[in-house]
Amino acid sequence: MRTTTGWGPGQHAAGQYMTTPADDLPSAHTATPESFAVPGFDAVVRLVTHSLGVPVVSLVLNSGAAYWFADGNELPAHGPRALHPLLLQAARSLAPHVVLDAFDDERLRGTAVPLAAGPGPMRFFASEPVCTLTGQHIGALCVMGPLPRESLGESEQTALRDAASLIGAGVVLRSYLGRTDPTTQLPHRYAFFDDLRTHLHEGVPHAWVIAIDVAPVQRFNAFVRAMGHVYADELMRTVAARVTQQMPAHTRLYQVGATRFAAVLPDHHMLDDTSWLDDLVARLRWPFDCLGIPLTIQPGVGLLKINADELRGGDPLRLVMNASHAAQQSPRGWAVYNRMQDEQQRQEFLLVTELAAALNEGAELDLHYQPRVDLDSGRCIALEALARWHHPTLGSIPPAHFVALAERAGLMHSFTQWVMERGVSQLAVWRHAGYDIKLSLNVSSTDLGADLVGRLRSVAEQHKVGLDALELEFTESTLMEHSAVTRRHLTAIRDLGAGIAIDDFGTGYSNLAALRQMPATSLKIDQSFVRGMGSSPHDEAIVRSVAELARNMGFRVVVEGVETSNIYESVLAMACDEAQGFHIARPLPSSDVPAWLAGHQGMPSRRAVRWGQ
Ligand code: C2E
Ligand code: MG
Ligand code: MG
Numbered sequence: 200m201r202t203t204t205g206w207g208p209g210q211h212a213a214g215q216y217m218t219t220p221a222d223d224l225p226s227a228h229t230a231t232p233e234s235f236a237v238p239g240f241d242a243v244v245r246l247v248t249h250s251l252g253v254p255v256v257s258l259v260l261n262s263g264a265a266y267w268f269a270d271g272n273e274l275p276a277h278g279p280r281a282l283h284p285l286l287l288q289a290a291r292s293l294a295p296h297v298v299l300d301a302f303d304d305e306r307l308r309g310t311a312v313p314l315a316a317g318p319g320p321m322r323f324f325a326s327e328p329v330c331t332l333t334g335q336h337i338g339a340l341c342v343m344g345p346l347p348r349e350s351l352g353e354s355e356q357t358a359l360r361d362a363a364s365l366i367g368a369g370v371v372l373r374s375y376l377g378r379t380d381p382t383t384q385l386p387h388r389y390a391f392f393d394d395l396r397t398h399l400h401e402g403v404p405h406a407w408v409i410a411i412d413v414a415p416v417q418r419f420n421a422f423v424r425a426m427g428h429v430y431a432d433e434l435m436r437t438v439a440a441r442v443t444q445q446m447p448a449h450t451r452l453y454q455v456g457a458t459r460f461a462a463v464l465p466d467h468h469m470l471d472d473t474s475w476l477d478d479l480v481a482r483l484r485w486p487f488d489c490l491g492i493p494l495t496i497q498p499g500v501g502l503l504k505i506n507a508d509e510l511r512g513g514d515p516l517r518l519v520m521n522a523s524h525a526a527q528q529s530p531r532g533w534a535v536y537n538r539m540q541d542e543q544q545r546q547e548f549l550l551v552t553e554l555a556a557a558l559n560e561g562a563e564l565d566l567h568y569q570p571r572v573d574l575d576s577g578r579c580i581a582l583e584a585l586a587r588w589h590h591p592t593l594g595s596i597p598p599a600h601f602v603a604l605a606e607r608a609g610l611m612h613s614f615t616q617w618v619m620e621r622g623v624s625q626l627a628v629w630r631h632a633g634y635d636i637k638l639s640l641n642v643s644s645t646d647l648g649a650d651l652v653g654r655l656r657s658v659a660e661q662h663k664v665g666l667d668a669l670e671l672e673f674t675e676s677t678l679m680e681h682s683a684v685t686r687r688h689l690t691a692i693r694d695l696g697a698g699i700a701i702d703d704f705g706t707g708y709s710n711l712a713a714l715r716q717m718p719a720t721s722l723k724i725d726q727s728f729v730r731g732m733g734s735s736p737h738d739e740a741i742v743r744s745v746a747e748l749a750r751n752m753g754f755r756v757v758v759e760g761v762e763t764s765n766i767y768e769s770v771l772a773m774a775c776d777e778a779q780g781f782h783i784a785r786p787l788p789s790s791d792v793p794a795w796l797a798g799h800q801g802m803p804s805r806r807a808v809r810w811g812q
Contacts, residue, residue: 726760
């Protein structure tokens with residue numbers, strides 16, 4: 200018996216291979232023989248044909264691509280045009296299949312497609328699923344013969360099973376070597392680099408690299424957790440097929456990450472007209488049919504222009520990923536790599552790492568405290584805690600900057616925890632020393648989870664500070680963003696006795712109905728209006744009317760950004776309860792607070808004005 204196989208042109212003189220694309224799969228999606236060589240395959244085929252006495256062996260991948268081997272040289276060069284449904288079913292099933300006589304089998308009646316394009320009709324069929332060493336199901340090893348059988352013996356079944364596991368191991372080996380992805384059968388990252396290098400050394404001045412991100416990693420992981428790997432693999436296969444269809448002709452697609460494809464565009468004029476990129480994004484935004492479930496992805500297409508010098512020592516995939524990642528968030532869905540943006544992101548990433556370390560160690564972070572003065576008495580009744588980060592090389596980083604960074608990086612939970620613990624423990628010391636003051640703490644929208652209430656209560660208990668001595672400041676936009684859920688948490692905070700302030704009021708888009716329903720205790724008029732009062736009668740009118748409105752709605756009114764004595768005098772005459780600003784005091788380091796409190800003579804007040812009259 201002579202076995203002929205088809206792994207790679209020229210490898211076997213009588214080699215016959217074919218890739219049968221199933222009807223629903225684009226032909227570009229099937230692997231070329233050269234990209235799908237499995238080490239040791241020859242030996243496996245020999246083993247199977249000998250042990251089972253069959254002339255036709257086929258490896259059918261669950262992508263629908265099939266590889267055929269025949270004893271003798273009678274297979275037509277391109278095999279059957281369509282894959283028999285039984286083969287596809289076997290490839291996509293985790294169970295072995297046996298058909299002793301196809302002529303007698305109900306399931307096969309009425310199918311015009313032959314089992315194999317072999318020498319005459321095939322009547323016997325058996326298959327065994329092929330899984331990689333990591334347990335990934337990639338298809339089935341199928342054997343076929345022209346004669347019907349009475350049974351399939353145990354030793355034959357074992358031989359088929361062994362052969363299937365050897366193939367699975369070979370596929371793993373092959374992909375370990377970095378050439379082919381076992382799921383999509385696309386060439387891997389190393390092949391991409393090799394080809395890019397070759398392309399750039401063929402004399403072209405530069406190349407355009409394209410990367411396609413399927414979905415943000417977290418979203419994809421959530422999908423895998425919900426649906427399992429079978430769906431995830433199928434999704435990647437169908438996406439790969441659609442990307443391939445949309446790519447310019449003669450483009451070889453590579454799988455360069457779990458959810459990422461890349462290619463080198465064949466012609467560097469490809470970007471003279473970018474309408475094909477809009478089409479590509481539009482097509483990728485259409486739902487995919489993933490084993491009967493319609494799914495949409497969040498594609499991002501990135502492009503990078505690169506020359507041979509830049510390739511040396513550079514990491515083109517990192518750069519182009521930067522663009523595809525940015526594109527995922529953009530309405531257009533594709534973006535060209537932008538060096539400045541990349542630099543900014545790198546800085547941001549480094550800063551986030553350093554902020555996380557600073558939070559752990561606590562040495563570079565500090566709180567400053569800015570006094571708030573009661574306008575009736577002129578006395579300081581509260582302090583606002585404001586975070587400070589002194590970076591060892593960059594110096595002091597504005598809180599508006601690093602707070603936003605912490606929000607984006609998911610560090611807010613531990614940051615706010617740090618602020619609460621540091622602020623409340625400090626307040627306990629001052630109150631113990633006899634200063635009757637309250638403390639307000641800034642919290643961000645990401646803090647508004649269920650446990651904020653519990654965290655606040657336990658910090659207050661730990662330091663024996665009454666909750667009525669604490670106030671949380673939320674920006675107006677935070678409060679308006681998620682009104683229903685927010686209101687529940689805020690009500691719980693208020694029930695504990697703590698205050699709630701609406702910070703930076705006037706910068707968001709509150710509607711009065713929503714505002715009325717907010718269980719807040721005070722409203723802080725944004726400093727941009729307050730600072731403008733000296734020069735703009737409009738700003739003065741805004742502060743006056745907002746103060747009146749807020750007070751009529753039952754809020755305590757605080758004006759921030761009081762920078763001059765004139766502004767201070769003006770707000771004294773308005774419906775305002777408290778003032779805060781550089782004119783009264785700048786934010787102070789904790790060590791300066793007791794001296795400031797002790798030496799503070801009190802600001803001009805309504806009471807004093809009345810008594811003076
Ligand atoms: P904010 O809560 O509205 O704090 C008031 C800001 O205005 C502070 O800026 C303060 O230094 C500044 N300020 C006070 N009076 C005046 C004045 O008269 N004139 C001028 N020009 N500015 C004045 P800072 O400390 O830079 O904080 C900026 C923002 O960063 C804060 O605005 C707050 O939104 C946020 N932030 C600060 N610390 C924290 C924190 O611990 N947690 C959270 N979530 N956010 C914080
Ligand atoms: Mg504030
Ligand atoms: Mg503010």
